Amino acid sequence: MLLLSCPCCGVSAEETEFVNGGEAHLKRFGPGSDDADYESYMFNRKNPMGVHFERWRHVHGCGKWFIAARCTVTLEVFATYPAQTTEPPAEVVARIKARRPDWEGYK
Amino acid sequence: MSEPVSALPGFRNEGMISVVEAGPCGMITMRGDLTLPALAKAMTDVMKADIPAQRRITHCDHGRVAWMSPDELLLITDYGAVPGIIGDLQSAIGDAFVSLADVSDARAVFRLSGPQVCDVLAKICPVDFAAFEVGEIRRTRAAQVAAALLRDAEHAFTLVCFRSVAQYMGDLLATVSAPGGEVGLYRG
Incomplete structure (x- = not known):
């Protein structure tokens, strides 16, 4: 069971109170972008064994979106932070590095 | 003007806890x-x-x-x-x-009270009631539907849900508070 803390309302709850929104920090390639970029944006998703950044929505609570950094193997949640970020904040990266020294880093 | 009618007028269930539909609110x-x-x-x-x-x-x-x-x-x-x-x-x-x-x-309101109210609610809500303070509100899930819980007192909650699921909520609360289903987790 995955335990998440919503950074918007401060509630800690298990995953059935939330809904997963797929990979976080995607960069949109819309009209005018080249085909390879568009295809990558549209279809290609990371599926790591280990550290992963995901969008979650507190659907049965405050209704807000946030981002969770977690391990897909152990279900350890390293941090949750607001969705209004384009890449993981430095302190989140530092916390993951401390827990997973062999993590190759974001991207 | 016509009389307001709540979702389950007069609904009341006495089991491990008392469940009462609050009427128009x-x-x-x-x-x-x-x-x-x-x-x-x-x-x-x-x-x-x-x-x-x-x-x-x-x-x-x-x-x-x-x-x-x-x-x-x-x-x-x-x-x-x-x-x-x-x-x-x-x-x-x-x-x-x-x-x-x-x-x-758009809403239905239930008043829940009794010494075992946390035990009963813990059967259907993924909430740690030990950390749920009086005067706090917690929006969560009650079995399959969304609900908001307001802790009015140590052994009293107000539950708010959508009117369209009022019958489900009433039946659900009656089921989980049926005598014989005591848990005894939140004694105090």
Whole structure:
């Protein structure tokens, strides 16, 4: 069971109170972008064994979106932070590095 | 004007806890930036209430104000007082970007009480009731549907859900509070 803390309302709850929104920090390639970029944006998703950044929505609570950094193997949640970020904040990266020294880093 | 009819008029179940449908209850949803000075002033002038802190409930002359999300408040008051309060708030808020909606008829309200109320609710809600303080509001899930829990006292909760699932909620609460299903987790 995955335990998440919503950074918007401060509630800690298990995953059935939330809904997963797929990979976080995607960069949109819309009209005018080249085909390879568009295809990558549209279809290609990371599926790591280990550290992963995901969008979650507190659907049965405050209704807000946030981002969770977690391990897909152990279900350890390293941090949750607001969705209004384009890449993981430095302190989140530092916390993951401390827990997973062999993590190759974001991207 | 026609009589207001609540979702399950007269519904009552006595088991491990007492479950009572609360009847018509006035509710106003207020959405906007909660840090707006105009919003705080309107709340003080009309509701005589402060804006509640995160997941808190404040009491006022008209009823209660509950924190629903970072940009949403729920005003709980008498059914008949809603149009007047919305009008007063709207004129006090003026041009500020805040929306008000009368959601009284969209909701069903149950009052739950009894020493085993936390045990009963813990069967259907993924909530740690040991950390749930009196005067706190928690929006969560009750079995398959969304619900909001307001802790009125140590052994009393108000449960708010959508009107369309009122029958489900009533049946659900009656089932999980049936005698013989005691858990004894939250003794105290």
